[in-house]
Amino acid sequence: MQKKIGSPSLAILGIILGFLTTLSCSDPRKSTYETPDLNFKTTVEKGLIIPENWEVTLWAESPSLYNPTNIDVDAKGRVWVTEAVNYRDFNNDPKKHLSFEKGDRIMILEDTNGDGVSDSSKVFVQDEDLVAPMGIAVVGNKVFVSCAPSLFVYTDENGDDIPDKKEVFLTGFGGFDHDHSLHSLVAGPDGKYYFNTGNAGPHHVVDKSGWELRSGSVYTGGTPYNDKNEPAQVSDDDRIWVGGLALRINPDGTGLKVMGHNFRNSYEVALDSYGNMWQNDNDDQVVTCRVTWLMEGGNAGYFSANGKRTWQADRKPEQEVFSAHWHQEDPGVIPAGDNTGAGSPTGVLVYEGDAFGPEYRGMLLSADAGRNVIFAYQPSKKGAGFDLKRRDLVTSVQESTEGYVWNEIDDDERKWFRPSDVAASTDGSIYIADWYDPVVGGHQMMDSVGYGRIYRLTPKGKELKTPKIDLTTKEGQIEALLSPAINVRNSGFQKLVSQGEEAIEKVQEILKDDNPYHSARAIWLLSELGQRGSEIVVNVLKNEPDPRLRVVAYRALRQHHDSIVQYANLAVDDPAPEVRREVAISLRDESWEDSKGLIKKLYHEYDGLDLWYLEALGIASEDKEEEVFSDLVLEQPKSPTEWQDKFASLVWRLHPTSAAPALKERAMAETLNEEQKRQAITALAFIKDEEAVKAMLELSEHNDNAIVKNLAQWWVDFRKTNDWYSLWDWQSESGVNFDIPDQIAALENTLMNASNSMEERTNAGQKLATTLIGGRLLINLAAENRLPETLLEKLSEAIFSNPEMEIRTLAADYFKKPEEEKYIIPDIIALSGNESEGENIFITKCATCHTNGAFGNDIGPDLTAIGKKFDKSAMLDAIIHPNASIVFGYEPIMIKTKSGQAFYGFLLSEGETTVIKDMGGKQIVIAPSDIETKEHMKTSIMPNAKALGLTNQNLADLSTYLLTLKKSSS
Numbered sequence: 004m005q006k007k008i009g010s011p012s013l014a015i016l017g018i019i020l021g022f023l024t025t026l027s028c029s030d031p032r033k034s035t036y037e038t039p040d041l042n043f044k045t046t047v048e049k050g051l052i053i054p055e056n057w058e059v060t061l062w063a064e065s066p067s068l069y070n071p072t073n074i075d076v077d078a079k080g081r082v083w084v085t086e087a088v089n090y091r092d093f094n095n096d097p098k099k100h101l102s103f104e105k106g107d108r109i110m111i112l113e114d115t116n117g118d119g120v121s122d123s124s125k126v127f128v129q130d131e132d133l134v135a136p137m138g139i140a141v142v143g144n145k146v147f148v149s150c151a152p153s154l155f156v157y158t159d160e161n162g163d164d165i166p167d168k169k170e171v172f173l174t175g176f177g178g179f180d181h182d183h184s185l186h187s188l189v190a191g192p193d194g195k196y197y198f199n200t201g202n203a204g205p206h207h208v209v210d211k212s213g214w215e216l217r218s219g220s221v222y223t224g225g226t227p228y229n230d231k232n233e234p235a236q237v238s239d240d241d242r243i244w245v246g247g248l249a250l251r252i253n254p255d256g257t258g259l260k261v262m263g264h265n266f267r268n269s270y271e272v273a274l275d276s277y278g279n280m281w282q283n284d285n286d287d288q289v290v291t292c293r294v295t296w297l298m299e300g301g302n303a304g305y306f307s308a309n310g311k312r313t314w315q316a317d318r319k320p321e322q323e324v325f326s327a328h329w330h331q332e333d334p335g336v337i338p339a340g341d342n343t344g345a346g347s348p349t350g351v352l353v354y355e356g357d358a359f360g361p362e363y364r365g366m367l368l369s370a371d372a373g374r375n376v377i378f379a380y381q382p383s384k385k386g387a388g389f390d391l392k393r394r395d396l397v398t399s400v401q402e403s404t405e406g407y408v409w410n411e412i413d414d415d416e417r418k419w420f421r422p423s424d425v426a427a428s429t430d431g432s433i434y435i436a437d438w439y440d441p442v443v444g445g446h447q448m449m450d451s452v453g454y455g456r457i458y459r460l461t462p463k464g465k466e467l468k469t470p471k472i473d474l475t476t477k478e479g480q481i482e483a484l485l486s487p488a489i490n491v492r493n494s495g496f497q498k499l500v501s502q503g504e505e506a507i508e509k510v511q512e513i514l515k516d517d518n519p520y521h522s523a524r525a526i527w528l529l530s531e532l533g534q535r536g537s538e539i540v541v542n543v544l545k546n547e548p549d550p551r552l553r554v555v556a557y558r559a560l561r562q563h564h565d566s567i568v569q570y571a572n573l574a575v576d577d578p579a580p581e582v583r584r585e586v587a588i589s590l591r592d593e594s595w596e597d598s599k600g601l602i603k604k605l606y607h608e609y610d611g612l613d614l615w616y617l618e619a620l621g622i623a624s625e626d627k628e629e630e631v632f633s634d635l636v637l638e639q640p641k642s643p644t645e646w647q648d649k650f651a652s653l654v655w656r657l658h659p660t661s662a663a664p665a666l667k668e669r670a671m672a673e674t675l676n677e678e679q680k681r682q683a684i685t686a687l688a689f690i691k692d693e694e695a696v697k698a699m700l701e702l703s704e705h706n707d708n709a710i711v712k713n714l715a716q717w718w719v720d721f722r723k724t725n726d727w728y729s730l731w732d733w734q735s736e737s738g739v740n741f742d743i744p745d746q747i748a749a750l751e752n753t754l755m756n757a758s759n760s761m762e763e764r765t766n767a768g769q770k771l772a773t774t775l776i777g778g779r780l781l782i783n784l785a786a787e788n789r790l791p792e793t794l795l796e797k798l799s800e801a802i803f804s805n806p807e808m809e810i811r812t813l814a815a816d817y818f819k820k821p822e823e824e825k826y827i828i829p830d831i832i833a834l835s836g837n838e839s840e841g842e843n844i845f846i847t848k849c850a851t852c853h854t855n856g857a858f859g860n861d862i863g864p865d866l867t868a869i870g871k872k873f874d875k876s877a878m879l880d881a882i883i884h885p886n887a888s889i890v891f892g893y894e895p896i897m898i899k900t901k902s903g904q905a906f907y908g909f910l911l912s913e914g915e916t917t918v919i920k921d922m923g924g925k926q927i928v929i930a931p932s933d934i935e936t937k938e939h940m941k942t943s944i945m946p947n948a949k950a951l952g953l954t955n956q957n958l959a960d961l962s963t964y965l966l967t968l969k970k971s972s973s
Contacts, residue, residue, distance in 0.1 A: 051420070052398050053460065057359070059397070060119050062434065062459035067124035068110050069101060069453035071436040073149075073187050073271075073350065073424045076488040077141040080429045080469035083127070084110040084436065085148060087135035088453050091180065093227055101453040106131035109139065109148060109157075111164060112457065117468070119459065128157055128166050134180050138187025138198070138271070143494050149198065151176045151184035172256060173210065177219075178203030179228045183247070183268040187350075190493035192276045192527045193562060194500065195251050195258075199282070201268035202246035202305065204232045211256030218244040218264070220310035221913040223939060224894030230939060234310030234913065245310035249280060249297055263297040265336075267305045271424070272297070273351040274489075275365070276523040277551050278558045281382075283348030283369045287314075287893070288864035291328040292348050294369045294378065295340025296389045298615065299588050300622050303337060304330035311914030312725060316926075320717060324865070334656045334689055335621060338614050341380070341391040345867070347373030347443040350424030350436070355520040356487030358431025359462050364518065368396065370435070372421035373443045375399045377435060387584040388615030397422075397435065397460070416441075419450075427487040430467040433460040441877045449877065474498055477509050484528070485513070485521050496528060504533045511539060523555045530559035537563065544570065550579035557585045568597050575604050580616055583608055587619035595630045598623065602631060611649030621656045628657040644672040651679065655686040663690055667698035670711055680711055688718040689726075696722075696731050724928050728915035741902045741933055747776050751903070755789070765797045772801035776904065778810035783897060783905035785817035786938060795819065809922040812946045813895075813907060826883050826948060826955065828876055834959035841964025848951050849961075852922070860924055863945060864893060866965060875962050882958065885943040895940045900933050907940070 044055040053059050063082070072087045086108045088101050095102075106129055113123040127146065138149030146157045146166070153174040157166035178184025183201030191197050200206060203226075205219035217236035223229055235243055238261070247266030252259045262272075262280060269282040280297040284305070295303070302308060307317055307330070318327040326332055329339040349370040357364060367380040379396035382389040399420035421443060424436040435458040440450040461467055472486070473479035474494055483495030499506045510532065513525035526543055529536040537560065544556035553574070560570045567589045574586050587605050590598040602623050609616055624631045632654060639646050643665035646654075651669070654662050669675060669683035684702065687695050699722070702715035723733045743751070753759055753767035771777030781802060784790050790798075799818040803811055814820075850859035853866045896910045896919060906927055908919035917929045917937075948958060 049458070050399060050417070051458070052395070052401070054396070056463050058461050058463045060459045060461070061456060062114070062119070063112050063121035063124070063457040065452065065454045065456075067112060067121060068455050068457065070438050070440075070450075071423055071455045071457065072136065072438065073138045074426050074434060074436045074457065075139050075141045075187075075490055076426050076428045076434065078429065078472050078474075078483065078486075078488075078491045078494060079113070080488075081111055081113040082121070082426070082428075082434055082457060083139050083141050083146070084112060084455075084457070085133075085136040085139045086110060086453075086455075087137075087438075089180075090135040091226075092134075093180070100451045103129065105129050107133040107136055107150075109133075109136075109146065114469075119461075121457070125164065127159075127164055128169075130155075130169075137182075137184060140188040140190065140196075140490050142188075142190050142196075142490050143497070147172065147188045147196075149185040149187050151178040151181065151200070151203070154185060154188065154198070173208055173252070173259075175208040175216075176200050176206050177229065177232070179226065181226045181229055183222075183225060186269070186271050189272065189274055190490045190496075191251070191274045192278060192492070192496075192524050193559065194493065194496050194527070194531065195253055197249065197251050197262070197272055197274055197280070199249045199266070199269050199272045200247060201270075202266065203229050203268075204246070205236065206248065208259065210252060210259035212258070214257075214259055215239045216244065216248075216250075216259060216261065218246075218248055218261075220246045220306050221313060221910060222246070222306075223910075234306070243309055245302075245308070246306050247284075247303075249282070262299055263301045263303060263337075265303045265305050265308075265310075269303075270349045271351045273353050273367070275353040276355060276520040276527075277555050278523075278527070279353075279382075281351055281353060281367055283343070283351055283371070285348055286328060286345075288345075289324055289328065290342075290344045290865060290867050291325045292343045292346045292371070292373075293329065293340045294343055294348070294351075294367070294380065294391060294393070295338070296382065296391075298337050298388070298584075298618065298622075300591060301337035301618065302335055304333065304339065307725075308333075308335060309914070312912040312918075313910070315909070315920065316911035316918055317721075332685065334658055334686065335618070337618050338388060341393055343369075343371065343374070343378060343393065345373065346371040349422060350426075352425045352427060352433075352489075354427055354433065354487070355518070356427055356431040357518060358465070358467055358487070365520065366396075367391075368425050368433075370422040370425050372423055372438070375418050375420045375422075377422055377425055384581065386610070386613035386615055387580040387619060388613070397458075427489065428459075428467075428469070429472070429486050429488045429491055430469045431487045432467050434458065435460070442880075449880070477502075477506070481509060481513070484524055485516075485518075492524065496524075499528055500531045504535050507532050507536055507539070510536075514543075519549060519552065522552060526552060526555045527559050530556075530563050541570075541573070544573060550577070550582055553577065553579065553582050554585055557582060557589075561585075561589050568593065568601070571598075571601050575601050580608070580613060584616055584619040587616075587623040590623040591625050595627045598627070599630070599634065602627075603635065606631075606635060606653065609649055609653070611647070611652060617652060617656055620653060624657055628659040629661055632657055632659040632662055643668045644674055648679075651682060655682050658686040658689045660690055660692045660694065663687060663692065663694045663698050666690075667702060670702055670715070671705060671708070677710055680708075681714065684711065684714050684718065688722060691726050691730070693730050696727050724916045724918060725912060725914055741900045741904055741929075743776065743780075743903050747771065747774065747780070748903070750777065751780055754794075755784075761793065761797075764794060768794060768798045769801040772798055772805055772810075774805075775807050775810065778802060778805045778807060778814070779905040779907065780903070782810070782813050782817060782907075783899050785814075786897065786940075808946055808950065809907065811950055812943075813940070815947075815950075816941055824949075826879075826958065828879050828883070831879055831955050831958050831962075832875055834956055836959040836961075836963025838960070838964050838967055840957075841960035841962070844953070844957055844961045845964055848953070852924075852945070855965075875966060878962050878965060879958060882953075882961070883948045885945040885947055893943075895943065897938045897940055898929060898934055899936045899938075900929065901935045902933070 046055045048059045068084050070087050071084045073085045075083045088103050108129040109127040111127050112121045115123050133150050136148050136150035140147040144159050148155045154172045156170050156172045158168040160167040176185045181203045183203035185200045188198040202222050208216040217238045219233040219236050223232045244261050245265045249263040249272045251262050266284050268285045273281045283294045286292045314328045325342050330336045349372045352368045354366045369378040376398040377396045379394050380391045399417045419439050421438045422435050423438050426434045437456040439454045442449045472483050480495040480498040510525050510528050514522050530540045540556050547553050561567050571586045666683045666687045670680050703719050705712050750767045750771050754764050802814045852863040853859050899905045908921040912918035
């Protein structure tokens with residue numbers, strides 16, 4: 004099954020780390036650490052482009068496993084696999100695809116003879132409750148399997164690789180048989196469990212103590228089961244959590260806590276030993292996937308803050324897509340991280356082993372199934388956050404992050420390499436799971452046999468042996484704690500914790516380890532070992548020269564003490580912004596009286612530029628915004644136009660109600676530049692108060708400055724459909740007449756009057772079928788099963804002759820289409836495609852809805868980099884059969900108004916008003932009082948190839964052109 008590919012790619016990332024790890028009494032203000040880049044050559048092995056000094060082995064393949072979605076490694080060095088054979092069975096014919104009637108399986112794979120290749124494969128469990136499970140974690144004798152709606156735990160009490168007990172650890176997650184669902188658990192360096200879930204809500208989850216998480220958003224779709232969701236839900240912590248979530252919980256199932264939210268679909272959360280959370284995130288089929296560090300409590304910015312609006316609804320005039328997609332110009336959102344472009348990010352890993360050399364230690368790996376690549380980063384310090392420079396570590400195509408060398412392959416099987424996960428083994432090697440398919444999940448699986456592979460990466464010429472870890476001895480427990488395999492560490496951690504202060508001497512020795520990640524694990528552990536252990540951790544906080552370890556010390560102390568203020572006072576003057584950032588985050592739930600002095604000190608150390616630090620200040624000030632502003636404004640000049648820039652940025656972030664007059668004054672000031680005025684107007688737009696509405700209305704009439712006037716007017720028009728809807732007496736200005744014209748109403752009455760003759764009803768229906776409003780009415784009536792079968796047949800020819808593409812496309816789900824000649828994809832591939840002709844077809848047939856980076860409209864998904872995700876066969880299938888895989892976020896909705904009209908489009912907002920975007924790109928605002936029904940449709944609004952009038956040659960030309968778009972989009 005290996006595919007031969009071309010010459011090596013460009014240089015791959017390597018970084019040399021210099022670490023200070025021993026405790027020292029030297030001045031910590033003089034300490035630093037660096038992460039310099041190191042480039043190196045690559046080579047091709049087994050059809051994969053890898054670092055030249057590495058080796059790759061096809062470690063396992065079908066039938067040992069099928070369609071792997073996630074992997075983990077246990078203390079014996081065995082690989083555990085979640086299979087998703089029954090993935091999207093609602094959209095795949097079981098007769099034509101591999102299917103398991105007894106449910107999906109968890110497999111255990113092992114290399115029993117030490118030759119570097121798996122020779123043993125056995126089923127741990129096959130369970131009807133497992134439908135496309137998305138995550139696995141082997142923690143001691145417990146196996147956690149993530150399969151929405153539940154996080155299951157199977158316990159193997161006697162070690163015979165057969166579960167003796169099955170429990171539901173947590174349940175209530177949305178996203179059954181959905182990619183945007185519950186993902187894998189990982190045991191953190193603090194002994195707690197971390198995991199995440201995508202935005203296929205709602206999520207109503209109760210932990211073992213009775214604490215309830217309630218989370219949702221405006222998003223529905225993706226599967227027939229994900230038909231309801233709800234934004235702006237309040238959890239038991241009185242906060243609104245939105246979309247995808249990162250979560251933490253105690254091993255006993257109590258203490259569920261949201262660590263970050265508002266993702267689209269972060270496939271996995273990876274923790275390093277410092278306690279940093281890393282993840283990637285998918286996009287809405289544009290060019291804005293990302294990899295980022297997740298700051299605790301951070302809003303990652305996919306939806307609006309309350310989950311009621313999509314990024315398309317919130318996009319500002321001329322705003323760049325990446326910024327709009329992740330709400331980067333809105334206060335209260337963390338920086339988006341590295342824009343990896345088009346793709347389908349999957350598993351993530353922080354590799355902390357030494358097998359490949361110190362230059363690879365600490366490497367963040369992000370699998371991207373859509374891009375056929377494992378991206379590599381060596382995160383470097385940047386203020387209170389991190390800088391991420393991307394390189395390709397492993398890929399199946401001749402591509403690097405620095406450029407793309409393209410050669411058209413009609414059915415490019417190199418792209419079938421779909422890495423779903425990456426994991427470190429106990430011997431330091433790295434495993435990659437590959438589900439090998441021509442498409443990237445979504446709504447279907449095109450590989451009918453469910454073929455899967457696991458690759459093993461090792462240093463060239465270096466034999467790695469699986470250690471035998473004896474957890475009955477302190478030495479074995481330490482070995483487990485220091486293992487490269489993440490979840491194996493937890494076994495050593497728990498055994499050492501159980502010994503209390505008796506384990507301190509052994510654990511304290513690790514503080515001197517050359518590997519600082521080992522030292523970090525020791526700090527977490529020491530904080531669990533009684534008063535004496537805590538005192539050692541306090542000493543680290545005071546005296547350790549490496550700020551990363553001081554961060555660990557503060558985080559560890561915070562978890563074990565009810566009041567963090569005493570430790571905050573120790574760390575608030577730390578010279579490292581990352582340490583002060585942690586202090587700020589820890590003040591979120593502290594009262595103003597207890598945190599006042601600390602917040603002021605933290606603000607005074609703000610450089611006015613560090614967005615991570617600014618967001619940490621915002622988190623510290625939550626529910627204290629008015630007090631923080633009132634206190635700090637006393638330090639500023641009396642005139643708001645003379646505020647320091649850093650104070651103005653803080654006001655933008657906090658946007659307290661009492662700042663509204665000052666913000667209006669700054670927006671109108673002739674002495675301030677355009678950026679400063681925009682900042683003030685944006686801050687004003689996020690104040691939910693009548694005073695802010697009055698101020699913005701005044702600015703919208705500010706004729707002396709066109710920029711201020713136009714921007715303020717845009718905010719007025721936008722906000723009156725959501726946050727300001729009930730604050731002012733707005734007149735409806737949707738631009739849509741909801742009343743049905745008298746002539747259309749008369750025809751509808753004739754059609755629906757059963758006492759009329761069939762000829763009269765048919766004539767009325769045929770006349771309706773020729774108009775836009777009439778066609779919409781007919782489709783709505785058909786969707787509600789209000790038209791008899793006889794009428795449906797008689798009206799079919801007329802409705803498919805409607806001049807509006809919208810009607811002809813949507814009618815296909817309810818009316819009988821004329822017989823059409825079927826396209827044969829292999830026949831199309833056999834034709835020679837003309838790129839220039841394909842571009843002309845795109846301009847005339849596709850650009851009305853799609854962009855390609857240079858031109859087009861943003862009604863449907865951006866196709867700029869579609870060639871990076873599909874080969875020609877898969878792309879043709881998507882064009883010919885658009886209903887087979889409707890893109891997430893572009894599922895159409897039908898709204899019937901009380902006046903009788905029906906509207907179709909993409910849902911943008913669901914809150915104070917409902918906003919949809921129709922096929923012409925127009926936003927239609929509908930008040931709740933005007934809505935009679937809403938229905939999510941199964942039919943894609945995208946016309947199929949036949950509806951567009953495309954011939955076989957047209958399709959060959961168009962697909963050739965779309966494949967070439969990736970040349971300029973890497």
